[in-house]
Amino acid sequence: GAVVSQHPSRVICKSxxxxxxxxxxxxxxxxxxxxxxxxxxxxxxLMATSNEGSKATYEQGVEKDKFLINHASLTLSTLTVxxxxxxxxxxxxxxxxxxxxxxxxxxxLTVT
Amino acid sequence: AQTVxxxxxxxxxQEAETVTLSCTYDTSESxxxxxxxxxxxxxxxxxxxxxxxxxxxxxxxxxxxxxxxKAAKSFSLKISDSQLGDAAMYFCAYQLGIAGxxxxxxxxxxxxxxxxx
Numbered sequence: 001g002a003v004v005s006q007h008p009s010r011v012i013c014k015s016x017x018x019x020x021x022x023x024x025x026x027x028x029x030x031x032x033x034x035x036x037x038x039x040x041x042x043x044x045x046l047m048a049t050s051n052e053g054s055k056a057t058y059e060q061g062v063e064k065d066k067f068l069i070n071h072a073s074l075t076l077s078t079l080t081v082x083x084x085x086x087x088x089x090x091x092x093x094x095x096x097x098x099x100x101x102x103x104x105x106x107x108x109l110t111v112t
Numbered sequence: 113a114q115t116v117x118x119x120x121x122x123x124x125x126q127e128a129e130t131v132t133l134s135c136t137y138d139t140s141e142s143x144x145x146x147x148x149x150x151x152x153x154x155x156x157x158x159x160x161x162x163x164x165x166x167x168x169x170x171x172x173x174x175x176x177x178x179x180x181x182k183a184a185k186s187f188s189l190k191i192s193d194s195q196l197g198d199a200a201m202y203f204c205a206y207q208l209g210i211a212g213x214x215x216x217x218x219x220x221x222x223x224x225x226x227x228x229x
Contacts, residue, residue, distance in 0.1 A: 034217070042222075046218075095217075
C-alpha cells in the first residue's frame with residue numbers, strides 16, 4: 001500500500017523557537033495533503049488542507065501565521081510551528097490523498 | 113456542516129465474540145464516503161473499511177463489516193471473532209464525495225475498544 005512518512009517522529013523544542021515537520025508521500029504523488037492535530041484521548045482535528053503549488057486552506061480558529069504550511073512538491077508538505085509555546089505541544093498527523101487518504105505515523109511535539 | 117457522532121466513548125468485548133460500534137452522521141449531501149479507522153497505541157491511523165454512499169450493499173473486509181442505513185444516517189461497524197489485536201481507538205469518518213475524493217475527512221470523537229482475553 002501507499003506509504004506516508006513524517007519527520008521527525010518526536011521533537012522537543014524550547015518556547016519561542018520554531019520547528020518544522022515534514023510529510024512525504026513515498027511512492028505516490030499527492031496534490032492534496034492534510035494536517036491534523038490530536039490531543040491525548042481526543043479525535044483528530046483538521047488544521048489545514050495543503051494543495052501543491054498554492055496556499056493552504058486553514059480551518060476556522062487555526063492561526064495561519066503560527067502554523068505555516070508549504071506544499072512545494074507533489075511528494076512533500078511541511079508544517080512549521082513558529083514561536084512555539086507549551087500549549088502547542090501535541091501530536092501532529094499528516095495525510096496524503098492518493099486513491100484514498102493515507103496517514104503518516106505522526107509527530108509528537110513537546111515545547112518546554 | 114457535516115457532523116459525525118460516536119455515542120460510545122468506550123466498549124469492551126471478550127476475545128472471539130462480536131461487538132458493534134455505533135456511528136451516526138448528519139449531511140444534506142447525497143454523494144459521500146464513510147470510513148472506519150483504527151488507531152492502536154502506536155497512533156498510526158489504519159483504514160478498516162470504506163463505504164460509498166451510492167452503494168446499497170454493506171462493505172465487508174474479513175472480520176469487519178458495516179451496517180449502512182442511509183436514510184437513518186447510521187453507519188455501524190461490526191467486528192466478529194474479536195482478537196486481542198483489535199484493541200484500539202476506532203474513529204468513524206465522513207468525506208464529501210467530490211470528484212477525485214480529495215476532500216477533507218470529518219471524524220467522530222472515537223470509541224475505545226478493549227478486548228478481554
